[in-house]
Amino acid sequence: MIWIWVIFIVFIFLMLALDLGVFHRKAQVVTFKEAVAWSAVWFALGLAFGVFVYFAYDGQWFGLGSVADPVDGLFNDGPAATEKYLTGYVVEKSLGVDNIFVIAMIFSFFGVPPLYQHRVLFWGILGAMLMRGVMIALGTKLIAEFHWILYFFAAFLILTAIKMMFLKTEDPDLDKNIVVRLTRRLFPVTARFHGEHFIVRAGAPASYENEVPGAPAMPDEVVERARPGTLLLTPMALALVMVETTDLIFAVDSIPAIFAITGDSFLVFTSNVFAILGLRSLYFALAGMVKKFRYLKVALALVLLVVGVKMLLAEWLKLALGRHFNLYLLMAVFVILASGVAGSLLAERRSTAA
Template identity: 35%
Template sequence: MDVHASLWIITVGIILTMLTVDFVGHVRTPHAPTLKEAGIWSAIYIAIALIFGVVIWQIYGSTYGTEYFAGYLTEKSLSLDNLFVFILIIAAFKVPREDQQKVLLFGIVVALIFRTVFIFLGAALIENFSWVFYIFGAFLIWTAIHQAIPAKEEEEYHENFLIRKLRGILPITDSYVGDRVFVRIDGRTMVTPMLIVMVAIGSADLLFAVDSIPAIFGLTQEPFLVFAANAFSLLGLRQLFFLVDGLLEKLVYLNYGLAVILGFIGVKLVLHALHVNELPFINNGQPVLAAPEVTIAQSMTVIVGTVIITTIASVWKTNRDLKRGITPPA
């Protein structure tokens, strides 16, 4: 895929414009968005991502267009897992409702930076070491198994090492001061809990990037498509948070759906690794051409089918439980 520099510039320009709209139009004035506002802006961001995919389809053909859409849909599905953890963190830090947009937008920007770095590192590894597909595939299969195992107890947020260190080093105010990150008190500069929760959100997304980047490289090895699909799936995540907050727990089979998608992509990566094999202890260092190759059309079918089945099954179970007087956990 030969991507001209101008297309990179246009794509980055679109992303920066969308972030600017978020900063200037929504976050600068603290407020809790209504369901209508969150729904409208979520639809706008999804529409922009879909239009971008159509443009890729028209310029580069159906193969690359399908790779983009498969990557975007996978990353968007995985972002629901991000949202669940973001909800836990924001609840644990008791972030005021009107200030939550700023925290989420900071998390999205940090996520874009982390993932951009990981994308180019991953692309460099793939370009020089084909055996990395084995590692990516095995990691995704392991993640899928872990995702499918139900939690033995109710999940809650536990502060990581970085947050605990920051609490021991930085002078932190006892409460939030609006949406300010730094504040002067009695001539002393202090940080507010807003900084701590931002770092918590950013460090949490670092772990999500470790899952999502190998997953999308299993669908396309084009760095431009990987970057675009990741960026457009993250943009709009802030609006989606307010749209699905309180509804996310009703997707009772979400973890199983994500497990299927990650496991499928993991197997696909291992099969691809066999096709480009260079490891001397596997088939004498020769490609294993007998291994089946999964097409992008088959990948798209599995991903779309899994998302649809997971959603329908979750809605069915939730409705059935409500009729029986069983309410989802708060």
């Protein structure tokens, strides 16, 4: 069983190394066309892995599917495992879209030039995978030992859905954010960007507007009070800290959602990873259109609500719909998301025509 984990993790790190070390070795502005192409690549990889899941669980390769799923008590054969993987992938991907809106706000607040946004997201996603791996391992152990905790997750998801639907959120002032304030108190932070570096030494030359295409105007240079050679964080580092913090907050919502579908740690982790990997390119494809999807947040709240209710009524749904009731959940999620996107685009078209 351990070998399938090793192979999968090595594969993911090879893909990330290929991404940053070959295709994005030099800082560059990610175009819409390139972002769509990479989104298609990651989406295709996620679906292709679903094919592997089918045959691996059907043949119990590496011991997969040989242990009952702690959520529904059933053994995952090929079809059941594929349904759970794809449902988890779609749910995690859709919830991650909301994270894109927040990341766009973070980049705008800190004035991160488009030239360097890919690097921030790369390291942000790497950190997100590590954090989620720890949370998934802990969640799997808790569910295996305390099955009642699923009802706690369900209540949490339903309350989160209600909060998303009825509480209006405004763009916060990140200068007042406790994480930003604590980081600035613990570490000296430069006033300017220093290329794509997160950490520099005092006295290093800063990047100016004419050196960074698309960068916002910088304030007059401030003389660093730190001694020459002192390590300093750059605004890029502050943006990365906020991206990681944001993902941790979103993971608290999304991890319980995936446990509503399956408690198989391999299915939970792999669906999460493939959903996260595609978010970076999806950000560059959607960042300029975030305000057009006005009903998407409501759709995402409904997804959380449906998943939470499913978790509460899992035993009844299993009896009423059969062991493949996750397929109906997948279809419901698709319909909700499609309705949210279609409604947003229709409303945008009407407001433009008015």
